[in-house]
Amino acid sequence: MEGSLTSAAGLMLSCRQVESDDEKAPHIPSPAFTLGQVGTFDVENYGDLLYPVVLRRILERRGARVRLLPYSNLDGDAPLAAGFKTRALRELFDANRPQPRAVLVGGGDILRTDKELVAEHYRVAQDGRPGELLRTLGTTGLLQYLVRRRLPPPRASNFYAARFNDRWMSQPGPGPFLIDREDLPGAPPVCYLSCGVPHEFSTAERERVADTFDKADFIYLRDEQSRAKLLRAGVHAPIRVAPDLIVTLEDFFPRETEARRGRDILSRCGVDVTRPVLCFQCKPHTGFSPEEVVGQLALYRERTGAEVALLPLGYCHGDQLFLSEVAKKAEGAFKLVGVGSVYDMLAVIAAGSIFVGTSMHGNITALSYGLPHLYGPLAVDKAEGFLSGADLPDALKLRSWSELNDRIDFAFELGPDFFAGRARAAKEKVYRAVDELLAVVPN
Numbered sequence: 001m002e003g004s005l006t007s008a009a010g011l012m013l014s015c016r017q018v019e020s021d022d023e024k025a026p027h028i029p030s031p032a033f034t035l036g037q038v039g040t041f042d043v044e045n046y047g048d049l050l051y052p053v054v055l056r057r058i059l060e061r062r063g064a065r066v067r068l069l070p071y072s073n074l075d076g077d078a079p080l081a082a083g084f085k086t087r088a089l090r091e092l093f094d095a096n097r098p099q100p101r102a103v104l105v106g107g108g109d110i111l112r113t114d115k116e117l118v119a120e121h122y123r124v125a126q127d128g129r130p131g132e133l134l135r136t137l138g139t140t141g142l143l144q145y146l147v148r149r150r151l152p153p154p155r156a157s158n159f160y161a162a163r164f165n166d167r168w169m170s171q172p173g174p175g176p177f178l179i180d181r182e183d184l185p186g187a188p189p190v191c192y193l194s195c196g197v198p199h200e201f202s203t204a205e206r207e208r209v210a211d212t213f214d215k216a217d218f219i220y221l222r223d224e225q226s227r228a229k230l231l232r233a234g235v236h237a238p239i240r241v242a243p244d245l246i247v248t249l250e251d252f253f254p255r256e257t258e259a260r261r262g263r264d265i266l267s268r269c270g271v272d273v274t275r276p277v278l279c280f281q282c283k284p285h286t287g288f289s290p291e292e293v294v295g296q297l298a299l300y301r302e303r304t305g306a307e308v309a310l311l312p313l314g315y316c317h318g319d320q321l322f323l324s325e326v327a328k329k330a331e332g333a334f335k336l337v338g339v340g341s342v343y344d345m346l347a348v349i350a351a352g353s354i355f356v357g358t359s360m361h362g363n364i365t366a367l368s369y370g371l372p373h374l375y376g377p378l379a380v381d382k383a384e385g386f387l388s389g390a391d392l393p394d395a396l397k398l399r400s401w402s403e404l405n406d407r408i409d410f411a412f413e414l415g416p417d418f419f420a421g422r423a424r425a426a427k428e429k430v431y432r433a434v435d436e437l438l439a440v441v442p443n
Helices: 046-061 089-093 115-126 130-148 153-168 203-214 224-232 245-251 255-268 290-304 319-330 342-351 360-368 381-389 401-414 416-440
Strands: 033-038 066-072 085-088 102-105 190-195 218-221 277-281 307-310 354-357 373-375
Touching: 033 046, 033 089, 046 066, 046 190, 046 245, 046 342, 046 360, 046 416, 066 089, 085 089, 115 130, 115 153, 130 153, 190 245, 190 416, 203 224, 218 224, 218 416, 224 381, 245 360, 245 416, 255 342, 277 290, 277 319, 277 342, 277 360, 290 307, 290 319, 290 401, 307 319, 342 360, 354 360, 354 401, 360 373, 360 381, 360 416, 373 381, 373 401
Parallel strands: 033 066, 033 102, 066 085, 102 190, 190 218, 277 307, 277 354, 354 373
Antiparallel strands: none
């Protein structure tokens, strides 16, 4: 895996990154107390990085005098020019460190116990970047990892996961982001915010998982299928279900403003913005063929005259690798828009006519802006959970890429008023859930 293709910084191509301005990270003056927010805010993944950005704005708009402190496995500047810093999650468990008044876990698909897969997301993002690997693995660990890269594939990834877990995810709890308040100094309130549950819990895990959640002060999940998994694990605590927090994005990043920026970015990348623009994203996945995707997108372009912009959103998932292959096989017909900022990513989506992709937060961004969108044929529970929670038809989820053109026509036939109405209803549910959560946080 070449280093030039494994990060946002390495995929600028002909596009010059448009820097975000200071207003992207507003400051809440004279904070009355601190809230810790826990999540994967340290990986190059569009949706996860938006949670602190959006929550900060929601708190500010609601007049909450709060200082929000993001915590992730790795500390430092958040990637993709998100405009905030993260603290190491292990600090939350250190009695010698200053502690927040309460802890909010989320959002994201992080209510899980599969530490090895979590570590793999970091490895994919860091592979080919010696500086990042050195910081994460240490000198000895890096040398051992590089030796194992010459061996059959599982050896290197297994070593990385074990080393990462030992150095960065050794905190107590049934999963890396499942936090028992009694494990924290002073036992502060622990709330779960806009979280998803990606897998079932094993029989051996259920008792501890249930005990952890039954001690939580508030649980807000983003779909019913996640709630069902916690109930099957034996959780008795009340569970609030509302759409994903990020559906409120347009309230803080208005479409008219962002679409204007997005058209400027697209133009810099060679996209003709006088035509309709299909914004396409996809990660590598077993059974996904770049040739099939190119064929479907080329057919759409031929019959509509639209431009196709290829937009990586999850560098930690390898979006840039798959989309680079698509661009190569399209022989210049589609433009690879490799921006390195979450703010530029949302602007590009806002500037499009439709979004198609395997990214749930790409789809949610399009919904927030009242744009037609299609979820790619990825077999994940959260796809159906998102559609159901936002009262969207199942037909907006592809079963295969061969359906792409027919389903695009279906999405456009629903009309802009349909998507705008669904977005408004989803936002109202989110704000009610956040208000309920804030009511249980001491202030």
